[in-house]
Amino acid sequence: QVQLQQSGPGLVKSSQTFSLTCAISGDSVSSNSAIWNWIRQSPSRGLEWLGRTYYRSKWSNDYAVSVKGRITINPDTSKNQFSLQLNSVIPEDTAVYYCARGSLNHGFDYWGLGTLVTVSS
Amino acid sequence: QSALTQPPSASGSPGQSVTISCTGTSSDVGAYNSVSWYQQHPGKAPKLMIFDVSKRPSGVPDRFSGSKFGNTASLTVSGLQAEDEADYYCSSYAGGSNLVFGGGTKLTVL
Numbered sequence: 001q002v003q004l005q006q007s008g009p010g011l012v013k014s015s016q017t018f019s020l021t022c023a024i025s026g027d028s029v030s031s032n033s034a035i036w037n038w039i040r041q042s043p044s045r046g047l048e049w050l051g052r053t054y055y056r057s058k059w060s061n062d063y064a065v066s067v068k069g070r071i072t073i074n075p076d077t078s079k080n081q082f083s084l085q086l087n088s089v090i091p092e093d094t095a096v097y098y099c100a101r102g103s104l105n106h107g108f109d110y111w112g113l114g115t116l117v118t119v120s121s
Numbered sequence: 122q123s124a125l126t127q128p129p130s131a132s133g134s135p136g137q138s139v140t141i142s143c144t145g146t147s148s149d150v151g152a153y154n155s156v157s158w159y160q161q162h163p164g165k166a167p168k169l170m171i172f173d174v175s176k177r178p179s180g181v182p183d184r185f186s187g188s189k190f191g192n193t194a195s196l197t198v199s200g201l202q203a204e205d206e207a208d209y210y211c212s213s214y215a216g217g218s219n220l221v222f223g224g225g226t227k228l229t230v231l
Contacts, residue, residue, distance in 0.1 A: 046124060046210075046222055046225065047210055047212070047225075048222070049222075052218075063218070098166055098167075102169070104155070105155035106155070106172050106173060107169045107171075107173075107178075107212070108157075108159075109172075111166035111167060112166065114166055
């Protein structure tokens with residue numbers, strides 16, 4: 001059974017950077033068939049896919065246009081986890097952030113419990 | 122892209138069937154057989170209920186079914202049960218690295 005455990009701060013100041021980590025059990029961040037994603041949810045923006053990382057003979061990342069330039073998703077093979085870093089945050093980045101396994105065209109089958117990140121102005 | 126359009130609410134009595142619609146465009150729902158549906162209870166993470174328009178992940182009851190016609194996808198919940206009361210979200214692949222979600226439908230079991 002795949003489990004995703006999220007960790008990271010819940011409060012960050014505007015213009016700063018926050019990082020979240022998603023530890024994987026029951027699968028591997030280096031799997032040749034899995035894709036690892038970050039998704040957020042807020043009352044104003046709804047559910048929003050942010051980006052992904054995956055390994056297919058080499059590592060690849062893709063990011064949503066809405067956050068491109070501010071987001072970095074990195075795998076950590078030594079700890080079997082992946083991370084989200086979002087720079088220059090604004091209050092509109094306040095949301096519950098989820099990590100999830102899955103693909104854009106076949107859905108996300110395993111989710112972390114979510115982390116509420118509040119950006120204070 | 123714009124969000125997919127879902128009705129804000131739907132309801133039905135126990136045992137009845139209810140259908141939730143999800144309307145997109147020819148660039149997302151109409152272009153790909155890549156519609157997913159998620160169930161979300163308050164304070165919980167979304168749960169995948171349907172993928173590839175009409176496929177059910179292992180463990181999802183067959184009371185949940187999905188379909189698509191043109192630019193509109195639908196989720197039908199048959200034999201409504203109290204535990205089906207939740208928010209439901211659709212999503213559609215939109216090409217490249219693009220995914221669009223619906224705004225969500227609150228399903229109430231009367």
